[in-house]
Protein backbone atom coordinates (compact mmCIF):
# COMPACT_ATOMS: atom_id res chain seq x y z
CA UNK A 1 0.00 0.00 0.00
CA UNK A 2 1.23 3.49 -0.82
CA UNK A 3 2.31 5.75 2.01
CA UNK A 4 0.00 8.69 2.71
CA UNK A 5 2.16 11.75 3.35
CA UNK A 6 1.44 15.32 4.39
CA UNK A 7 4.63 17.38 4.25
CA UNK A 8 4.93 21.02 5.26
CA UNK A 9 7.50 22.95 3.25
CA UNK A 10 8.22 26.05 5.26
CA UNK A 11 10.41 27.61 2.55
CA UNK A 12 12.29 30.68 3.91
CA UNK A 13 10.01 31.15 6.90
CA UNK A 14 10.45 30.82 10.67
CA UNK A 15 13.54 31.45 12.75
CA UNK A 16 14.60 29.22 15.62
CA UNK A 17 12.15 30.58 18.19
CA UNK A 18 9.23 30.44 15.72
CA UNK A 19 10.19 26.91 14.72
CA UNK A 20 10.17 25.74 18.33
CA UNK A 21 6.90 27.52 19.05
CA UNK A 22 5.26 25.63 16.18
CA UNK A 23 6.80 22.31 17.18
CA UNK A 24 5.67 22.63 20.81
CA UNK A 25 2.10 22.93 19.53
CA UNK A 26 2.51 20.21 16.91
CA UNK A 27 3.80 17.75 19.48
CA UNK A 28 0.52 18.06 21.41
CA UNK A 29 -1.42 16.82 18.40
CA UNK A 30 -2.49 13.29 17.60
CA UNK A 31 -2.08 12.29 13.96
CA UNK A 32 -4.18 9.75 12.09
CA UNK A 33 -2.19 6.52 12.04
CA UNK A 34 -2.30 6.18 8.27
CA UNK A 35 -0.55 9.51 7.59
CA UNK A 36 3.18 10.26 7.63
CA UNK A 37 3.70 13.84 8.77
CA UNK A 38 6.76 15.74 7.58
CA UNK A 39 8.09 19.26 8.17
CA UNK A 40 10.82 20.95 6.15
CA UNK A 41 12.20 23.90 8.14
CA UNK A 42 15.12 26.14 7.20
CA UNK A 43 18.61 24.59 7.24
CA UNK A 44 19.54 26.58 10.37
CA UNK A 45 16.70 24.96 12.33
CA UNK A 46 16.96 21.38 11.10
CA UNK A 47 19.15 20.18 13.94
CA UNK A 48 16.95 21.72 16.58
CA UNK A 49 13.75 20.49 14.91
CA UNK A 50 15.08 16.95 14.57
CA UNK A 51 15.93 16.78 18.27
CA UNK A 52 12.69 18.49 19.27
CA UNK A 53 10.46 15.89 17.59
CA UNK A 54 12.70 12.90 18.33
CA UNK A 55 9.98 11.17 20.36
CA UNK A 56 7.16 12.10 17.98
CA UNK A 57 5.92 10.74 14.67
CA UNK A 58 7.17 13.71 12.65
CA UNK A 59 9.84 13.41 9.97
CA UNK A 60 12.14 16.39 9.59
CA UNK A 61 13.04 17.05 5.97
CA UNK A 62 15.60 19.29 4.22
CA UNK A 63 14.37 21.65 1.51
CA UNK A 64 17.41 21.11 -0.70
CA UNK A 65 21.01 19.90 -0.71
CA UNK A 66 24.06 20.07 -2.96
CA UNK A 67 24.82 17.37 -5.51
CA UNK A 68 28.43 16.99 -4.34
CA UNK A 69 29.32 15.17 -1.16
CA UNK A 70 31.89 17.79 -0.13
CA UNK A 71 34.18 20.46 -1.50
CA UNK A 72 34.57 24.13 -2.33
CA UNK A 73 30.89 25.06 -2.69
CA UNK A 74 30.48 28.09 -0.48
CA UNK A 75 27.10 28.32 1.17
CA UNK A 76 25.99 24.79 0.31
CA UNK A 77 24.87 21.84 2.43
CA UNK A 78 25.77 18.20 1.74
CA UNK A 79 23.95 14.92 2.22
CA UNK A 80 26.57 13.91 4.78
CA UNK A 81 25.87 17.06 6.81
CA UNK A 82 22.14 16.36 6.76
CA UNK A 83 22.62 12.75 7.74
CA UNK A 84 24.97 13.72 10.56
CA UNK A 85 22.02 15.47 12.27
CA UNK A 86 19.60 12.66 11.51
CA UNK A 87 17.90 14.14 8.44
CA UNK A 88 17.44 11.49 5.76
CA UNK A 89 14.72 12.99 3.56
CA UNK A 90 15.23 15.87 1.14
CA UNK A 91 13.03 17.85 -1.25
CA UNK A 92 14.67 18.10 -4.69
CA UNK A 93 13.69 20.18 -7.68
CA UNK A 94 11.08 22.39 -6.08
CA UNK A 95 9.89 24.87 -8.72
CA UNK A 96 11.36 27.75 -6.70
CA UNK A 97 14.78 26.06 -6.89
CA UNK A 98 14.30 25.47 -10.61
CA UNK A 99 13.16 29.06 -11.26
CA UNK A 100 15.28 31.20 -8.91
CA UNK A 101 18.41 29.08 -8.56
CA UNK A 102 18.65 27.71 -12.09
CA UNK A 103 18.38 24.08 -11.06
CA UNK A 104 18.00 22.20 -14.32
CA UNK A 105 17.43 18.53 -14.96
CA UNK A 106 21.17 17.78 -15.18
CA UNK A 107 21.82 19.16 -11.71
CA UNK A 108 18.67 17.55 -10.37
CA UNK A 109 19.54 14.13 -11.71
CA UNK A 110 22.90 14.46 -9.93
CA UNK A 111 21.13 15.47 -6.73
CA UNK A 112 18.87 12.44 -7.02
CA UNK A 113 21.94 10.22 -7.39
CA UNK A 114 23.60 11.80 -4.39
CA UNK A 115 20.48 11.33 -2.27
CA UNK A 116 20.24 7.66 -3.26
CA UNK A 117 23.96 6.98 -2.79
CA UNK A 118 23.58 8.37 0.71
CA UNK A 119 20.53 6.19 1.36
CA UNK A 120 18.24 9.18 1.64
CA UNK A 121 14.65 9.56 0.53
CA UNK A 122 14.08 12.19 -2.16
CA UNK A 123 10.83 14.06 -2.66
CA UNK A 124 11.28 14.89 -6.33
CA UNK A 125 9.15 17.81 -7.54
CA UNK A 126 7.74 18.32 -11.00
CA UNK A 127 5.29 20.91 -12.28
CA UNK A 128 4.30 23.03 -15.23
CA UNK A 129 3.84 26.78 -15.58
CA UNK A 130 0.58 28.36 -16.64
CA UNK A 131 1.84 28.96 -20.17
CA UNK A 132 2.55 25.23 -20.56
CA UNK A 133 -0.98 24.39 -19.54
CA UNK A 134 -2.42 27.03 -21.85
CA UNK A 135 -0.34 25.66 -24.72
CA UNK A 136 -1.41 22.15 -23.70
CA UNK A 137 2.18 21.01 -23.43
CA UNK A 138 1.93 20.26 -19.71
CA UNK A 139 1.86 16.45 -20.00
CA UNK A 140 4.88 16.45 -22.28
CA UNK A 141 6.75 18.81 -19.94
CA UNK A 142 6.09 16.66 -16.87
CA UNK A 143 7.20 13.59 -18.80
CA UNK A 144 10.43 15.39 -19.73
CA UNK A 145 11.06 16.48 -16.14
CA UNK A 146 10.64 12.87 -15.03
CA UNK A 147 12.72 11.44 -17.88
CA UNK A 148 15.61 13.85 -17.45
CA UNK A 149 15.57 14.10 -13.68
CA UNK A 150 14.79 10.65 -12.36
CA UNK A 151 14.28 7.98 -14.99
CA UNK A 152 17.91 6.89 -14.79
CA UNK A 153 17.51 5.32 -11.33
CA UNK A 154 17.28 1.57 -10.74
CA UNK A 155 14.03 -0.28 -10.08
CA UNK A 156 15.09 -0.82 -6.50
CA UNK A 157 15.79 2.88 -5.89
CA UNK A 158 12.11 3.76 -6.29
CA UNK A 159 11.47 2.66 -2.73
CA UNK A 160 13.32 5.85 -1.71
CA UNK A 161 11.47 8.21 -4.05
CA UNK A 162 8.34 10.28 -3.52
CA UNK A 163 7.05 12.41 -6.39
CA UNK A 164 5.45 15.79 -5.76
CA UNK A 165 3.35 17.32 -8.53
CA UNK A 166 3.20 21.07 -8.07
CA UNK A 167 1.70 23.12 -10.87
CA UNK A 168 3.67 26.38 -10.64
CA UNK A 169 0.55 28.45 -11.34
CA UNK A 170 -1.05 27.07 -8.18
CA UNK A 171 1.83 27.72 -5.78
CA UNK A 172 1.17 30.48 -3.27
CA UNK A 173 -1.44 31.97 -5.60
CA UNK A 174 -4.59 30.75 -3.93
CA UNK A 175 -5.38 29.09 -7.24
CA UNK A 176 -5.60 25.33 -6.78
CA UNK A 177 -5.68 22.71 -9.47
CA UNK A 178 -9.14 21.22 -9.40
CA UNK A 179 -9.30 17.74 -7.88
CA UNK A 180 -9.91 16.44 -11.42
CA UNK A 181 -6.86 18.26 -12.81
CA UNK A 182 -4.73 16.91 -9.97
CA UNK A 183 -6.02 13.37 -10.50
CA UNK A 184 -5.49 13.58 -14.25
CA UNK A 185 -1.84 14.55 -13.85
CA UNK A 186 -1.13 12.13 -11.00
CA UNK A 187 -2.59 9.30 -13.07
CA UNK A 188 -0.43 10.40 -16.00
CA UNK A 189 2.70 10.44 -13.80
CA UNK A 190 1.92 6.94 -12.51
CA UNK A 191 1.29 5.70 -16.04
CA UNK A 192 4.56 7.25 -17.23
CA UNK A 193 6.48 5.52 -14.43
CA UNK A 194 4.70 2.24 -15.24
CA UNK A 195 5.67 2.51 -18.92
CA UNK A 196 9.32 3.20 -18.13
CA UNK A 197 9.61 0.77 -15.21
CA UNK A 198 6.64 -1.43 -14.29
CA UNK A 199 3.10 -1.20 -12.99
CA UNK A 200 4.26 -2.81 -9.77
CA UNK A 201 6.77 -0.02 -9.14
CA UNK A 202 4.39 2.74 -10.24
CA UNK A 203 1.65 1.47 -7.96
CA UNK A 204 3.94 1.76 -4.94
CA UNK A 205 5.15 5.34 -5.51
CA UNK A 206 3.52 8.02 -3.39
CA UNK A 207 2.61 11.06 -5.50
CA UNK A 208 1.90 14.23 -3.54
CA UNK A 209 0.01 17.26 -4.76
CA UNK A 210 1.23 20.78 -3.93
CA UNK A 211 -0.22 24.17 -4.73
CA UNK A 212 -2.53 26.20 -2.48
CA UNK A 213 -3.78 23.18 -0.54
CA UNK A 214 -5.87 24.45 2.35
CA UNK A 215 -8.09 23.00 5.05
CA UNK A 216 -11.16 23.54 2.88
CA UNK A 217 -9.92 21.86 -0.30
CA UNK A 218 -7.70 19.10 1.13
CA UNK A 219 -10.42 16.48 1.54
CA UNK A 220 -11.48 16.68 -2.08
CA UNK A 221 -7.93 16.69 -3.45
CA UNK A 222 -6.77 13.88 -1.17
CA UNK A 223 -9.87 11.92 -2.12
CA UNK A 224 -8.56 11.40 -5.65
CA UNK A 225 -7.37 7.90 -6.45
CA UNK A 226 -3.80 8.77 -7.42
CA UNK A 227 -3.22 11.56 -4.90
CA UNK A 228 -1.29 10.17 -1.95
CA UNK A 229 -0.89 13.35 0.04
CA UNK A 230 0.31 16.90 -0.16
CA UNK A 231 3.34 19.14 -0.13
CA UNK A 232 1.96 22.13 1.72
CA UNK A 233 3.47 25.61 1.74
CA UNK A 234 1.57 28.51 3.30
CA UNK A 235 -1.02 26.42 5.12
CA UNK A 236 1.71 24.41 6.89
CA UNK A 237 2.88 27.48 8.79
CA UNK A 238 0.05 27.35 11.34
CA UNK A 239 -0.56 24.23 13.40
CA UNK A 240 -4.30 24.69 13.15
CA UNK A 241 -4.50 24.75 9.34
CA UNK A 242 -1.78 22.09 8.97
CA UNK A 243 -3.66 19.75 11.31
CA UNK A 244 -6.90 20.27 9.40
CA UNK A 245 -5.09 19.20 6.23
CA UNK A 246 -3.54 16.18 7.97
CA UNK A 247 -6.92 15.21 9.37
CA UNK A 248 -8.49 15.48 5.93
CA UNK A 249 -6.69 12.19 5.37
CA UNK A 250 -7.63 10.63 8.65
CA UNK A 251 -8.84 7.09 8.99
Ligand SMILES: O=C[C@H](O)COP(=O)(O)O
Pocket residue numbers: 009094166170171172173174210211212213231232233234235
Ligand atom coordinates in the same frame (compact mmCIF):
# COMPACT_ATOMS: atom_id res chain seq x y z
O1 LIG B 1 6.15 23.24 -1.44
C1 LIG B 1 5.01 23.68 -1.37
C2 LIG B 1 4.37 24.27 -2.51
O2 LIG B 1 5.20 25.17 -3.16
C3 LIG B 1 2.97 24.79 -2.28
O3 LIG B 1 2.98 26.04 -1.66
P1 LIG B 1 1.56 26.70 -1.25
O4 LIG B 1 0.83 25.65 -0.47
O5 LIG B 1 1.92 27.90 -0.42
O6 LIG B 1 0.87 27.04 -2.53
